[in-house]
Amino acid sequence: MTGPEPGGLSGRSGRGPRSSRHPVRNLALTAAAVALAVPLVTVPSEAARTPPRTGFEASDGARWTGADEERSLLAAVVHHGAGARVERIGTTRQGRPLRLVRIGSGRPAALTVLLVCGQHGDEPAGREACLTTIRDLAYATDPATRAFLSRTRVLVLPTANPDGMAAGTRGNADGLDVNRDHIALRTAEARALAAVIRDRTPDVIEDLHEYGATPPYYDKDLYALWPRTLNADDQVHDASERLVERHVRPAALDAGFSSGRYGVWTDPVTGDPVKQSAGDGQERVLRNMAAVKHALGLLVESRADALSEAERNDPALARRRRVRSQRVALEALFASTDKERAPIRAATARSRAAGFADRGPVYLGGADNEAAEPGEILADPPCGYRLTAERYAGARDELALHGVTSRPDGDGVYVTLRQSARRLIPLLLDRRAASRLTDGQPDTAC
Template structure:
């Protein structure tokens, strides 16, 4: 039987929000006003969640404890199973297993829930990757409650949104790290540095999801520790800086980051900034870059190289007020509230920019078949690449010998890279959707290649390139 609550907080479509995150009172300015609004927003969300509990709607462990404790993995399992049973908008499946035997789950949401990959591919889709770093739990809590809110919201705007948009969620992208409270996985590997090599079970599972579903937007939720007074905003965001990101995809990613995620968070009373950039505390001018480059192995950059919009969101961990210092639950609720504000901006963007995003991602996927233009092995959109890092006339293909194919064939498949058999080895053409990715994986001059394959300068066999 489908549960029908009177009303749930929806952080999906701006026009359909049941709970409005407050802004600072009229006349209030400065950081104290933002801190007050942030705390009020998290308290509002927590209070609403407690009111909906008696109706039988599933609640997370975080919500039932009013932010005192993060949702355990057993609670996550039970919560997702309850939502799945009660709503025809949600389908949960296992997409992998960690080295400690914990499940990696994917939640598909729609109206109704997509039953297959082709159903997702037919329309616009958004993928949320939550808690890649196990010691950054607030994004995971926002993802879990958003799954529930989208599953049960009754307003027409949300239903229309979900009829045209598939929302995909990996609620816990690093379950072993979450269980241990560590940044890395059980082997100590930073999963957000494994989106090229795919050596971890977590990275491989996410690569398969991206390959199969081809999401239009990949939204990556993180947390960070502030550096006073230069790097201390409530919400930071960043688009793909990798130069192999197609122009329209890069542009729409920046619009999502700056005009929707950050702008929505500001309207909710949170301070915002660009991830990785220290700013002058008086003028607000950028001082230096400490993170956020164009490395293709980081998810937001991998997303761009793979022709999806990519956005990284980092929210501040530190307690901001004496009240938050005295009550960790209050700090936790504010952290989750800031993540929910960013998600509100994401869903508003996905609704309003639907056509532009589909045009941008489709064009980017088709452009690789033209096999034209340079490929960049370094640099970023704010850092000109060294001359030796630009393949102005890249080879038309790379040849793998038998040993190399055995070594990297599985990773190429997970990335969605195609090749043709060549004796015991293979020839990997650039003329394919993942054109820009191929040299990053196979050219010995790249930053993190899987192997140093032999460049092929003249391609004559059908399907092998130009």
């Protein structure tokens, strides 16, 4: 993980009632970020006061924002002097920088919100929403937004898969799906993000995506979902579900968008669930890994295909609608986290501390709406796992990126479960775990 850029850039619970829009909804938004790989240029003072526009905005949705335009926007944001910082957190296989933008409070007590934009390179609407959000936050002068930023740290990974974005592909340059790599950490992109989560300990993580509709059963304008993993702390799980059901989805409906739960097909007449095609409890996807790592998790998916003949005839209409729906979700996220910051901080702090008590089952399968099979439940988990020197050498870097600690044990190491990452460790080391890093020897002699 490198330093600052050149130029100084540094259900378990039942569904609750829908809430109306919160007044904080007027927070200036627009999201995403990008960092600069070139030194900053001098910007005239008048230009520095004028908010920059993305390529998407300048073309009225006729095209997506290019990499150079993203870099220029970030240069203007940093030069503006509102406290925005950008740092390079990694490099892709094709040599493109992975950049993290920070704006808002630097106080340790601040609530930290992380936006991950464009893990799939062919899903650009979330990235556009993230870029404009960064700009709007940096240039905001209204008291509500400035107060929000004084008590909130907003982190944005605006282009989480730069190689995929450049190629217009779902996967990265190796053809790997970054959003299926949050356990194995084979990709540079997932490794960089794992380090951010380990070091910045976000309280809330939103993952922005797009999807292709299957009318009439699966065709809402915007879908959202919370972490379904059974390894989520109860309070983190429930707070995540409330975020989706009481804030994000109602905000989408208020804004005129249709909305549903990601992965759930519904009867077009009755609205009853028909089947589930996605949105399970696999921890290798970010929505679930967020909760395993003690953060509220939120997945947002905008509909990528055209809704009407007008959108088919004018693709810019569809692009603008896709980006608008993502911005509505971001507004709801900011408003709700600002309103509920105290219980959110309490939930994430409890989750981080719970592992040291070394109690309760760990699940190798199942979800909050699908019971784990008996063989997927570690009802009485081991005290830890022993790794030979050879096995540890093959998994050492990934364990460190996940924040898992170990101690010497003979010619190998011992990984105790009595640590913050308790519910993650069996997913990494138990021979029954589907996406494990290596096979550890369980120690049951507690």
